Amino acid sequence: MNRVRLGVLVAAGEGSRLGRPEGKALAPLAGRPLFLHSFLTLVQLDGLRTVVVVVREQDKAAVERIIEALPPLPAERRKPECLIVVGGATRQESVRAGLEALAAKGWVGTADQSAVVLIHDAARPLLPLELAEAVATAAADAPASVVSAATTVVDTLRYEEPTTSLVAPSVAAPSRDGLYSVQTPQAGHLERLLAAHRLAAAAPEDGAHLDDLAVGQAAGLRVVLVPGDRRNLKITHADDFAVAEALLKASLLPRSGLGLDVHAFGPPTTEVGCVRLGGVSIPHSLGLIGHSDADVAVHAVIDALLGAAGSGDIGLWFSPDDPKWRGADSLAMLERLWTRLTATGLLLGNVDLTIAAEEPRLAPHYVTMRQALAGALSSEFAAINVKATTAERLGFVGRGQGIAALATATVFAPPGWQPPKVGELD
Secondary structure, eight states: OOOOEEEEEEEOOOOGGGTOTTTTTTOEETTEEHHHHHHHHHTTSTTEEEEEEEEOGGGHHHHHHHHHTSOOOOTTSOOOEEEEEEOOSSHHHHHHHHHHHHHHTTOSSSTTTTOEEEEEETTOTTOOHHHHHHHHHHHHTOTTEEEEEEEEOOSOOOEEOOOOOSSOOOEEOOOOTTOEEEEEEEEEEHHHHHHHHHHHHHOGGGOOOSSHHHHHHHTTOEEEEEEOOTTSOOOOSTTHHHHHHHHHHTTOEEEEEEEEEEEEEESOSSSSOEEEETTEEEEOSOEEOOSSSOOHHHHHHHHHHHHHHTOOOHHHHSOTTOGGGTTOOHHHHHHHHHHHHHTTTOEEEEEEEEEEOSSSOOGGGHHHHHHHHHHHTTOOGGGEEEEEEOOTTOHHHHTTSEEEEEEEEEEEEOTTOOOOOTTOOO
């Protein structure tokens, strides 16, 4: 049986029904951008050689940065090649862009022309690995077919009938017998699926096809359905995130960590004069002294997350003796570290940050600091809290000699989870 497998992760949706400015691919879910959940599942698929992530043009740089920060796979598993391409205005166009990228890499018209390609929507972040395996296996056994996961319809269905009445339209209930809810992943042999998508693109008068089953069927491929999984839900509306997060965390265990950091005041860090706190530049006559940008608040958050992960402290991961971190953006360091940690199985619960400072006044900046931290952690705004206090003129903070920050973090980990090796960022 052919074991060469390829993947296309479709993540180019606008997510207009979600009401999120960042688009669907980067919408946060439990401390990960939405696309990353299913991406981390796909790369575990046995025999996967190349995976294409199809995104919006404006998301490409962010997706590249996130994937580059992921940890290496265990030595016993081959890391698939990853391509990131820009999709089209419709799902059909985006899938074809992904298939064409695979063809450009030489997977069509070679000895591996029978390679199976698995197409999955990033909007289904809870993809079980065993379901991806079942769909890929079924496709390998059926060269002239397009295969999809599907579940039986269990709800009573009703539809509105056209009416000229001013009252509510009448409704009818069709039978559920023989009805299925079609999911992704969908799969087929690359050469045939690509030909089917090219054929569909050449005949736009036939209309857009809703999925790859329809594209394949229009080209003469046989449709094969395999049992789907009801956990493999689709994120379409805003309230779907709460359901998905509850399912993600249902079998995970909470872990908590504490972070404390202190930085002394020094000369202004810019000509204008500002202090960097919580990823935000706040006007002030003095700056903070540190190897990076000395963002004491972000450093406390980093230590809190490392404490929850049981993975040492900030100095072990971002050594002050390493010149590459000199003047570094601490918020970017936080994003890089969290991408590394969440890829091992951690999900975010919440972060609570307290900053102790006599000056500058921080209350006007709470919202922007929370937004900055939430962005770096791919988190909901509500999961991040920021507050400040003075030291009532007591101690080094009270004397205006520096700023201190204290943070707590709660994460969720699978049973038996093991922390990554300290300092492994590259």
